[in-house]
Amino acid sequence: MNYANMLAVALAEAQTGFDEGGVPVGAALFDAGGKLLGRGRNRRVQDNDPSVHGETDAFRKAGRQTNYRDKILVTTLAPCWYCSGLIRQFNIGTVVVGESANFEGHLDWLKEAGVKVIELNDPACTALMRRFIKQSPQIWFEDIGESK
């Protein structure tokens, strides 16, 4: 499985989000054979919708699936509790994480639940997110529930 190519899809979504003025987190869901099922990005700013994180958007775009154990969710940033809960509830088998330097997420919690977690520590993902947080800290903190 070429995880780098999969991450490129998620990163393209994140870049589009950044260009739209949104939180640059992108994600994509693939089947066991590496076929793309859905791709998406955070839409808090674009749609004024706090419920759409990159992971939940990709999950939505993939439509109804009867089973997620053999699916692969690729995300540019380590998932927050909301998205970690999605992964755990629907038993998504594998999660590929672009970076966890800007937000460490809850990768151990996922691993303990049996999720296969693959960390790519991708410099491009890290740089894009860092740029956004520096530029729009208030939106970033709103997006992770840490507004003052």
Next chain:
Amino acid sequence: MNYANMLAVALAEAQTGFDEGGVPVGAALFDAGGKLLGRGRNRRVQDNDPSVHGETDAFRKAGRQTNYRDKILVTTLAPCWYCSGLIRQFNIGTVVVGESANFEGHLDWLKEAGVKVIELNDPACTALMRRFIKQSPQIWFEDIGESK
């Protein structure tokens, strides 16, 4: 705070969902003064959208809020991991649960994170959910990620 009246809003959403052929879980988000901010219901069947649980729909409908610590999320059914993650990430202060007989959720996990959890053990919520699970078990199990 009249939690029973708040639950009635969520239960009306659940009943509408049931009448539409959907998973009958409804929810509503209120501010600290009891003002309704958003109400919604599970839309897996109606919109063919697996990302919309009752809680996430109410959260979405309430729009962007800068802080959730003083907000009250009322739901007809104990939240799954996905919705529990939402509550925890956004630091929703209070969760009112209609029933946990049909799905026990992760109420202890929320309490440990400092969420105030109020259980109403409402017979009408329990009966509606039980009716749906008996009638459409395959949709129910799909909705909680337990399809065979």
